[in-house]
Amino acid sequence: MNRVKRAAIFDLDGTLIDSLPDLTNAVNKMLADWGEAPLTGADVGPMVGDGAATLVTRAFNARGGLPGPDVAPFLQRFLDHYEPHAADETKPWPGVAETLEYLRDKGVILAVCTNKPTKATHDVLAALNLDHFFAVVVGGDDAPALKPNPAHINAVLDRLGIHHEEAVMVGDSINDVLAAKGANMPVVVMSFGYSRVPPHELGADLVIDDFTMLKRVIAG
Numbered sequence: 632m633n634r635v636k637r638a639a640i641f642d643l644d645g646t647l648i649d650s651l652p653d654l655t656n657a658v659n660k661m662l663a664d665w666g667e668a669p670l671t672g673a674d675v676g677p678m679v680g681d682g683a684a685t686l687v688t689r690a691f692n693a694r695g696g697l698p699g700p701d702v703a704p705f706l707q708r709f710l711d712h713y714e715p716h717a718a719d720e721t722k723p724w725p726g727v728a729e730t731l732e733y734l735r736d737k738g739v740i741l742a743v744c745t746n747k748p749t750k751a752t753h754d755v756l757a758a759l760n761l762d763h764f765f766a767v768v769v770g771g772d773d774a775p776a777l778k779p780n781p782a783h784i785n786a787v788l789d790r791l792g793i794h795h796e797e798a799v800m801v802g803d804s805i806n807d808v809l810a811a812k813g814a815n816m817p818v819v820v821m822s823f824g825y826s827r828v829p830p831h832e833l834g835a836d837l838v839i840d841d842f843t844m845l846k847r848v849i850a851g
Contacts, residue, residue: 635851638793642802643745645824652720657713667694677827682746718758726843731764737850742767778806781813
């Protein structure tokens with residue numbers, strides 16, 4: 632990355648926000664509905680990032696497997712627990728609002744590309760007063776395919792009317808890296824997210840420890 636970018640596309644969970652407490656609470660309420668023991672945040676963190684259905688499946692697999700053949704009813708129970716409380720304990724990572732405001736004021740167009748369900752995404756962004764920063768938000772329900780498929784990022788680019796060379800992806804996981812590379816975009820990874828792989832082993836163009844570093848990285 633050696634030039635100023637016109638647009639920045641952000642992952643949500645683990646990148647912009649620390650949502651693990653609320654995700655863990657909802658997972659454990661869902662598990663309790665079927666008499667299963669709770670998981671810790673350390674258990675749940677590596678399960679996050681591939682969409683809610685996969686999170687639900689992984690949570691039950693940690694307790695012996697799904698109680699039925701179809702994930703749909705268990706997913707709905709998880710969403711019933713999660714969506715009304717998606718911002719109870721969730722917070723932006725330090726420096727997020729400050730950095731987004733700086734980038735927007737510098738003329739960088741901002742977007743969200745997340746595998747998280749769309750309603751929960753909008754609810755959390757609004758509750759945390761971050762929604763007004765983003766020109767486009769494409770949640771898991773809106774995407775033609777979830778990350779790591781680059782079609783998810785391409786859907787964001789299409790809505791923005793931006794060419795891939797003008798944008799950068801900012802994430803925390805292998806899904807973000809693979810999707811960005813598939814879309815021929817550079818990618819910056821946060822070292823403090825929920826990656827199942829050590830951040831420096833993901834193959835990103837840059838790994839940063841402080842969200843405010845994006846001011847210099849993206850806007851010059």
